[in-house]
Amino acid sequence: MREVLEGSQAVARTVARCRPDVVCAYPISPQTHIVEALARAARTGALGSCEYINVESEFAAMSVSIGSSAAGARTYTATASQGLLFMTEAVYNAAGLGLPIVMTIANRAIGSPINIWNDHSDSLALRDSGWLQLFAVDNQEAADLHVIAFAAGEELGIPVMVCMDGFILTHASDVVDVVEQADVDAFLPPYRPQQVLDVDHPTTIGTMAGPETFTETRYLQHKRFLDAAAVVQSWSDRFREAFGREAGGLVxxxxxxxxxxxxxxxxxxxxxxxxxxxxxxxxxxxxxxxxxxxxxxxxxxxxxxxxxxxxxxxxxxxxxxxxxxxxxxxxxxxxxxxxxxxxxxxxxxxxxxxxxxxxxxxxxxxxxxxxxxxxxxxxxxxxxxxxxxxxxxxxxxxxx
Amino acid sequence: MTAVSIPFMQTGTLVVGNRLLDDDDRSVQARADRPSSLTKGHRACQGCAEALAARWVMDTAVDATGGKLMVANATGCLEVFSTLYPESAWKPAWIHSLFANAASVATGLAAANAARGRSDIRVLAQGGDGGTVDIGMASVSGMFERNDDVLYVCYDNGGYMNTGVQRSGSTPPAARTATTPIAGTRPGAPFGQGKFMPRIAMAHEIPYVATATVADLRDLEAKVRTAMSIHGARYLHVLVPCPLGWGSASHQSIALSRAAVQSGTFPVFEARAGELTAVTKIRERVDVEEYLRPQQRFAHLFKPGGEDALARVRAAAEANIRRYGLLDDEPRSRVQRQAQEQEARR
The missing domain is CATH 3.40.50.920 (Rossmann fold)
Known part of the structure; x- marks a missing residue:
């Protein structure tokens, strides 16, 4: 249904329809409206059994996300700017562990001087972190990209940042057609983790790798990352077929x-x-x-x-x-x-x-x-x- | 406990492999089907009390949960010596993410289990004192205040031993570390600094806080079992002597743990919802010297000029004894106590 929505509301509704198991976030402008809407949805039961967790920092938000994703839960968070930098160590770690967390970045400048407004300094500072970064041109694409992000990220075992311009998109109202629940259910496969903590089949995740294997680990991560472009394009194509509009893709x-x-x-x-x-x-x-x-x-x-x-x-x-x-x-x-x-x-x-x-x-x-x-x-x-x-x-x- | 009546206190509850007890009363370690959660082949130093404590903690937790246990481990000795790719010494489902975030990762594991209706799966987080009281403090405190269903275990060896023995917020005053060297007018770690995490945990009013040592492994086991019988945030702080960092002989780890308790240096207690509920009394009081002397990190206390620092360490132990009520009202000698206990058994 086409309706006038704030960008953050459109994103929150779309994320909700991707049926996350765990949402964990720490407030920072201009991402707050997204997580506020999800907190309300979780509290009212609109997210089913989803756990919404308020944490003490962005570092904790990403760390909780690492835990929940590693245990096989579809996991979502959102941040911006200083928050992204504050969680940086965990951002790299999530990618290294191959956990397909989806995170909205409400792109915002980095201080000092402190500045809450939009530019791309934050996510671009983490360009080497091993996360996919998808950029939205408008609110419709910002919302739709989250469906593609869950699909592509989970197929690849790579976390995804969906980047939308802070305030310019997050706080702007525009006509948006939010994906319908039934359509998302038909489009987005259930999360089948490639590696998961399972008490019935215990594994060790996050071992130490010495000089004799570290390069090989990084090489394989790099190869997989290069392959990701085709996967992103493929899900973008499938999205167009399923929903009749464009979102995602490369250039x-x-x-x-x-x-x-x-x-x-x-x-x-x-x-x-x-x-x-x-x-x-x-x-x-x-x-x-x-x-x-x-x-x-x-x-x-x-x-x-x-x-x-x-x-x-x-x-x-x-x-x-x-x-x-x-x-x-x-x-x-x-x-x-x-x-x-x-x-x-x-x-x-x-x-x-x-x-x-x-x-x-x-x-x-x-x-x-x-x-x-x-x-x-x-x-x-x-x-x-x-x-x-x-x-x-x-x-x-x-x-x- | 339904102990068989026997006249030797050495075969009471303090002994690990008491085959005279009923199966249900035996230590997990005494059973043929013990989980051996931390298996042989890891790279811990000889005499590492952290490895010993971790095995007991983990085996008990595995036993208490019927194997339905997920573990989040902070970076540190315990992680490094147990999981150098492609090997792992851990049998339970185990994840290491970062130094500072074990408690948060554990929250995530618990959230994932809750979201999928798997209340049967329990979560344990563990780390050293650096990963707990210093760099991981915010994560641990956040997990506490949310009362997440996680047992967090801190193995406290009083320093950053993995990186070469630097001072942490849990390094005791006067102790020599690589960053509090024996130099200048106030050698070793400063007095008036540092923190005792169990009290900070208690301030969160979480359901259960306990301390333990490897000198009383049945007590450690009992506390893990108690912790696993409770839901919500729980905290267990275990003193683990480190031969490398303490400059002690590898065979002294148990004796040093016992001396820490019996001198009042390390109080062993339980607390529920912020209130002290049980204290392990000092059985046979010793002077702090018995704890300090075997450790090279305190060697300067026993040289000329060390008298004042020694007195301050002793005063701190006495303060612990008063604060936690570690002494019986009427101190008993060992002989008196044995006689009373034998009388009680009859």
């Missing part, structure tokens, strides 16, 4: 003026500038390009950030003249984080990649700002690294 081209996927677009040619982005800014960019009219510029949205879809990106970029990455996270002393992945993927192609760091700590990325960036991109006026919308007056004041 996307869009039909003019919409966020509907264009599966038949020819790859960009030698005159084209390609703009690459991730998350809700993709929608603003699409509006920007529509308003610009008939310019030699194309938009690519990254749907899966980890594993990074390098092959799909190379194909989608084609023979483009240059690539402009709208980057929502900054690697200090280096540049845009996503840009690094894009440059790595396009190494050897000779295609120039320009990094534009934009919208840090919730600075609005307006159509006006993007119009300027895209125009400069087309004109070849962007450098290796530009900062969008830098306020000269603020810089002067802070340097004074």
């Amino acid at each position: 996307h081209t869009y039909l003019p003026g919409t966020l509907d996927r264009d599966r038949t677009a020819p790859p960009p040619g030698a005159d084209d500038t390609v703009v690459v982005a991730m998350g809700s800014v993709v929608g603003t960019l699409q509006d920007t390009l529509t308003a610009l009219g008939d310019e030699p510029v194309r938009l690519l949205g990254i749907g899966t950030y980890r594993p990074f879809p390098a092959q799909a990106l190379r194909e989608a970029v084609g023979a483009a003249r240059r690539v402009v990455v709208i980057d929502r996270a900054l690697e200090l002393g280096v540049g845009g984080v996503l840009t690094g992945d894009v440059r790595h993927a396009l190494a050897g192609t000779g295609i120039a990649v320009h990094s534009v760091v934009a919208g840090l700590g919730g600075r609005p990325i307006t159509q006006e700002v993007l119009t300027d960036v895209v125009r400069r991109g087309i004109a070849g006026q962007l450098g290796d690294l530009d900062f969008c919308d830098l306020r000269a007056d603020a810089l002067e004041e802070m340097n004074a």
